[in-house]
Amino acid sequence: MTIYSLYIxxxxxxxxxxxxxxxxxxxxxxxxxxxxxxVSRVMSYQAPVTDGVPQSTFTSPRNxxxxxxxxxxxxxxxxxxxxxxxxxLSISQAQGTALPFDEExxxxxxxxxxxxxxxxxxxxxxxxxTAYRTSNYKLHLYETPSLYKFVLLTDVRADMTASLxxxxxxxxxxxxxxxxxEFVVRNPLxxxxxxxxxxxxxxxxxxxxxxxxxxxxxx
Amino acid sequence: xxxxxxxxxxxAGGLVYQRSFADGLSQLTANENLVLAGTLxxxxxxxxxxxxxGSSSGAQVIEAETFKITILHTLTSTKxxxxxxxxxxxxxxxxxxxxxxxxxxxxxxxxxxxEMPIRSEKFDTRIQALLGSxxx
Numbered sequence: 001m002t003i004y005s006l007y008i009x010x011x012x013x014x015x016x017x018x019x020x021x022x023x024x025x026x027x028x029x030x031x032x033x034x035x036x037x038x039v040s041r042v043m044s045y046q047a048p049v050t051d052g053v054p055q056s057t058f059t060s061p062r063n064x065x066x067x068x069x070x071x072x073x074x075x076x077x078x079x080x081x082x083x084x085x086x087x088x089l090s091i092s093q094a095q096g097t098a099l100p101f102d103e104e105x106x107x108x109x110x111x112x113x114x115x116x117x118x119x120x121x122x123x124x125x126x127x128x129x130t131a132y133r134t135s136n137y138k139l140h141l142y143e144t145p146s147l148y149k150f151v152l153l154t155d156v157r158a159d160m161t162a163s164l165x166x167x168x169x170x171x172x173x174x175x176x177x178x179x180x181x182e183f184v185v186r187n188p189l190x191x192x193x194x195x196x197x198x199x200x201x202x203x204x205x206x207x208x209x210x211x212x213x214x215x216x217x218x219x
Numbered sequence: 220x221x222x223x224x225x226x227x228x229x230x231a232g233g234l235v236y237q238r239s240f241a242d243g244l245s246q247l248t249a250n251e252n253l254v255l256a257g258t259l260x261x262x263x264x265x266x267x268x269x270x271x272x273g274s275s276s277g278a279q280v281i282e283a284e285t286f287k288i289t290i291l292h293t294l295t296s297t298k299x300x301x302x303x304x305x306x307x308x309x310x311x312x313x314x315x316x317x318x319x320x321x322x323x324x325x326x327x328x329x330x331x332x333x334e335m336p337i338r339s340e341k342f343d344t345r346i347q348a349l350l351g352s353x354x355x
Contacts (some may be wrong), residue, residue: 004271023271104269112263114258119283121255122302124245126285134266135276153271 001217004137004153006175006208007108011147015105016198018043021209021218027101032070039198043101084140108151112141130169142172150175154217171215179207220309222350223286223302225317226252229334230296232260240350243287244302258317261302263290270319280310289314313350320345 005020018040020026032045099107113130119129131140133156142150150172183204184190190199212218223244227236234256237247247255263277281288283306289310292301299317303310324342325331331339 019270025271035328040307099268107265107269111262111269116279118255118258118262119281121247121251122244123283123286124243127285130282130284132266132278132281134270134278136273137269137275137301138268138269139269153269 001113001157002155003212003215003218004155006152006153006212007105007149008180009105009112009149009151009215010193012193012195013109013113013122013196015039015102015109017200017204018101018105019205019212025098027104028098030100030102034100035105036198039199040101061183081181104154108139112139112151114143114165130166140166140172142169142176144176147152148176148180167215167217171211175208175211179204179211183207221304222307222313223304225302225319225346226256226258226259226298226300228256228298228336230301231334232257232332235335236342238343238346239330240248242305246275248349259288259290260298263292263298291315291318293318310322317346 005018007015009018010016014036016036016039025041027044029043035044036200037044043134079085115132116129119127128143129136129141133139138154138156140154141154144150152168152172154168163199183201184199185192187201187204190201191197192199222240222245224239224241225236226234228236234253237249237252237256262353267275267277269275277290279289280291280294285305286302287307287310288300289303289306291301291311291314292333293299297315300316301310301314320342321337323343324339325337326333328339328341329353
């Protein structure tokens with residue numbers, strides 16, 4: 001079973017965090033000013049490279065952070081020091097029909113927002129929308145009382161056991177209760193609810209990565 | 220398993236047939252049903268673009284906490300939408316049968332205009348026979 005990607009949205013409809021694992025069709029980096037800073041280094045706007053020297057390609061999601069000097073605990077709003085992770089990689093991603101990341105994030109938010117409202121209207125009690133699946137992926141939603149939305153895309157075989165509660169939703173709750181609380185809520189350098197900045201930082205990314213890779217259904 | 224209701228949505232997103240069978244979901248007005256069917260049509264189109272590994276079908280099953288929505292998207296873009304209890308394993312075969320009834324009692328009816336609301340007593344009775352008897 002495969003896990004593809006994780007999105008976190010805040011209550012202002014903005015994507016504040018993105019992390020992916022086994023995606024074969026990855027989105028193009030977002031356009032300039034289309035995405036908040038501090039969401040995901042790989043998906044942020046990348047200024048065109050002029051020197052043409054290919055930089056080291058990354059192999060693990062942890063390398064998406066520039067950590068040559070110490071550890072990144074928060075991302076500053078002005079990111080003039082950030083270099084594009086790899087110029088040749090971003091060009092190969094840009095081909096094909098992939099959406100820019102900011103548009104993809106908006107579509108994901110739009111779908112869960114509409115489905116959430118639809119389910120609320122259809123059900124007598126105030127029910128939550130939990131998941132949908134298509135022929136080749138499944139989207140899971142976990143919403144916190146503070147309206148943070150954790151969205152995980154997996155393949156369709158994950159979570160087919162029909163056991164209650166669903167293990168994927170439980171994992172999303174674990175991300176909220178563990179890494180999110182520890183490295184975002186308790187991190188004084190991350191302004192929550194700021195509308196100007198995402199929540200990406202190295203501890204959070206590493207700890208989410210560890211949690212996801214440790215799951216029984218991670219392949 | 221409980222079947223709560225059935226929608227048939229035409230290829231333009233219009234609701235051409237709506238029927239509820241069991242209590243459990245809120246009773247919506249005809250207008251609310253039309254709006255929700257249109258929303259579902261849009262969501263279905265977007266979900267097919269979000270595939271992380273290339274092209275994908277639209278949403279096939281949408282789950283809430285106690286019920287689920289199963290969608291059969293036919294080759295002619297007509298959508299059959301079935302509302303059932305969450306752990307219902309029969310929803311997909313049932314939708315195939317609904318499709319069969321639609322072909323027999325809907326499309327073969329010379330007085331039925333395609334893409335228009337289905338008003339046929341035979342369709343009604345056959346759907347009732349198929350889905351009305353599944354309450355357990």
